[in-house]
Amino acid sequence: MARLLEYQGKQLLKTLGIRIPDGQAVGSIQEAYDVINDIHFPVVIKAQILRGGRGKAGGVKFAKTKKEANRAIVSMINAEILGQKVSSLLIEKKLEIKKEYYCAVTSEPSSRYPIIIFSTRGGINIEDIARDTPDDVYTKKIDIYSGLQDFEARWFLSKIKTLSGPELVLLGDLQVKLYQVYRKFDCRLVEINPLVLTSEGLFAADARVEIDDDALYRQRELPLDSVDEAGDRPPTKLEIAAGTIDRDDHRGTAHYVQLDPFGYYCKEMNLIPIGFNCVGTGASLITLDELVPLGFYPINFADTSGNPTASKQYRITKIIFSQPLIKGFLFVSCISNQQLDNTARGVIKALRDLYPETDGKPNIPVVLAIRGAWDLDAIRLFKDCGITEGKWIRILGRESTEQDAALAFYELYQQWAKKNEVIGI
Amino acid sequence: MSLITFELYANGMISIDTSQCNKCSSKACALTCQNQYIDGPIVIEKGKPALKYTLDEIKQGACVECLGCELSCLLDGLGVIKINLPLPELDEYLESIDEEPVYRRKFK
Numbered sequence: 128m129a130r131l132l133e134y135q136g137k138q139l140l141k142t143l144g145i146r147i148p149d150g151q152a153v154g155s156i157q158e159a160y161d162v163i164n165d166i167h168f169p170v171v172i173k174a175q176i177l178r179g180g181r182g183k184a185g186g187v188k189f190a191k192t193k194k195e196a197n198r199a200i201v202s203m204i205n206a207e208i209l210g211q212k213v214s215s216l217l218i219e220k221k222l223e224i225k226k227e228y229y230c231a232v233t234s235e236p237s238s239r240y241p242i243i244i245f246s247t248r249g250g251i252n253i254e255d256i257a258r259d260t261p262d263d264v265y266t267k268k269i270d271i272y273s274g275l276q277d278f279e280a281r282w283f284l285s286k287i288k289t290l291s292g293p294e295l296v297l298l299g300d301l302q303v304k305l306y307q308v309y310r311k312f313d314c315r316l317v318e319i320n321p322l323v324l325t326s327e328g329l330f331a332a333d334a335r336v337e338i339d340d341d342a343l344y345r346q347r348e349l350p351l352d353s354v355d356e357a358g359d360r361p362p363t364k365l366e367i368a369a370g371t372i373d374r375d376d377h378r379g380t381a382h383y384v385q386l387d388p389f390g391y392y393c394k395e396m397n398l399i400p401i402g403f404n405c406v407g408t409g410a411s412l413i414t415l416d417e418l419v420p421l422g423f424y425p426i427n428f429a430d431t432s433g434n435p436t437a438s439k440q441y442r443i444t445k446i447i448f449s450q451p452l453i454k455g456f457l458f459v460s461c462i463s464n465q466q467l468d469n470t471a472r473g474v475i476k477a478l479r480d481l482y483p484e485t486d487g488k489p490n491i492p493v494v495l496a497i498r499g500a501w502d503l504d505a506i507r508l509f510k511d512c513g514i515t516e517g518k519w520i521r522i523l524g525r526e527s528t529e530q531d532a533a534l535a536f537y538e539l540y541q542q543w544a545k546k547n548e549v550i551g552i
Numbered sequence: 553m554s555l556i557t558f559e560l561y562a563n564g565m566i567s568i569d570t571s572q573c574n575k576c577s578s579k580a581c582a583l584t585c586q587n588q589y590i591d592g593p594i595v596i597e598k599g600k601p602a603l604k605y606t607l608d609e610i611k612q613g614a615c616v617e618c619l620g621c622e623l624s625c626l627l628d629g630l631g632v633i634k635i636n637l638p639l640p641e642l643d644e645y646l647e648s649i650d651e652e653p654v655y656r657r658k659f660k
Contacts, residue, residue, distance in 0.1 A: 368641035376562045436617035451651035472619040481655040490659040
């Protein structure tokens with residue numbers, strides 16, 4: 128999923144008429160000073176990061192005066208909060224809160240409907256409310272063809288006896304607009320928590336907006352890179368580069384995510400970092416079940432399925448090999464109708480580009496388990512190119528299992544590590 | 553030099569220097585191209601590679617980017633086909649990192 132920062136999400140809400148507090152996002156101390164010179168106090172200053180729980184981690188501060196605001200800005204900008212560098216702040220006028228609610232529209236995988244989720248207990252984690260007091264969370268499926276009408280939203284809210292008539296009207300109108308945001312921007316989640324009632328009406332005090340990855344090609348105006356799900360962290364440069372492969376080309380996929388971009392996990396767990404690519408995520412899981420106990424860890428996950436073009440394989444292979452930490456590369460295909468001779472041509476071209484002096488023979492352990500349609504042709508191509516004559520490459524065919532691939536990699540790595548005096552297993 | 557060049561759907565370029573192709577006995581590029589699950593763009597006319605589709609048709613996806621022409625020309629022909637598949641975001645990344653990627657390092 129592609130997640131927007133709070134201030135970016137709020138701008139989407141604003142386009143459909145949902146009110147947001149007066150304020151501005153800033154990227155430097157000077158910009159921040161300019162904003163606090165013009166804004167009415169008290170203000171709230173919020174670190175713009177892609178993580179929940181930032182308030183408790185010091186990422187949200189209130190200021191009644193310029194002096195307090197200055198102190199907060201200096202302490203937050205460029206600081207690290209919850210493992211993320213704070214590159215921007217959102218400075219907003221503090222709202223006079225009468226009441227807080229939770230409201231979201233999301234895609235429900237089990238029913239395959241959009242649903243609206245509402246609670247009169249805003250401002251706290253909705254998962255906690257759903258677990259502890261499920262009666263306080265109200266949901267409604269929305270018909271994707273007819274959308275959400277005003278009367279339907281009000282009828283849904285009318286079940287909540289604590290809401291007054293004026294609240295019903297305001298909240299019903301807001302829910303319709305929120306659903307329109309969800310549809311217009313191809314969201315997987317659009318969440319306002321807390322949704323705040325003030326004397327001037329309803330305001331989105333916070334916003335979490337996640338866009339469907341598969342729709343990014345038609346949401347070009349959004350400030351997002353076409354990347355695969357990276358979790359609660361910004362995408363890396365390599366993930367952004369990999370995201371461009373599938374962005375305009377839907378002939379098969381080249382998914383790529385860095386699981387341990389800086390090698391921290393490998394170091395902590397004393398595992399050997401390797402590059403990894405597979406055809407089929409099921410085969411990859413089985414392979415990793417075999418590989419990790421042998422002391423290796425894929426610092427990236429890549430899945431090139433759905434019969435991608437050889438040019439996609441070429442590009443993703445180059446990206447995987449560009450990770451400086453890797454000490455080997457493992458490719459495993461599942462048995463499928465993917466045309467593996469195309470896959471082979473992509474990998475061969477990448478290896479030849481990366482290793483021009485050896486005509487594509489790699490300098491780190493490489494194991495390719497090539498099993499499936501056109502697998503014999505694929506293996507023949509590697510032989511014809513002379514790449515299989517390399518010291519550090521093994522190619523396994525259709526008779527091999529995922530365990531065989533992992534063991535072959537283990538044995539090859541041991542030889543390579545011994546020869547190169549690399550410390551490790 | 554006779555040069556055929558055509559752009560690919562996924563941002564890239566194939567160029568064929570046909571000045572030598574009369575000497576090629578295999579015509580492997582066209583054989584590979586026509587052996588794909590759809591008919592590819594490269595055919596042989598008057599002993600040399602030629603394009604079966606317009607440049608616009610190829611740019612729209614008539615070439616399935618199997619990269620077979622380049623490799624077969626290298627293996628069985630005269631090595632006159634070059635495919636350029638840029639990835640500028642990767643180049644930017646490589647310029648930004650301090651540590652060399654493994655393929656630029658020396659191992660035994």
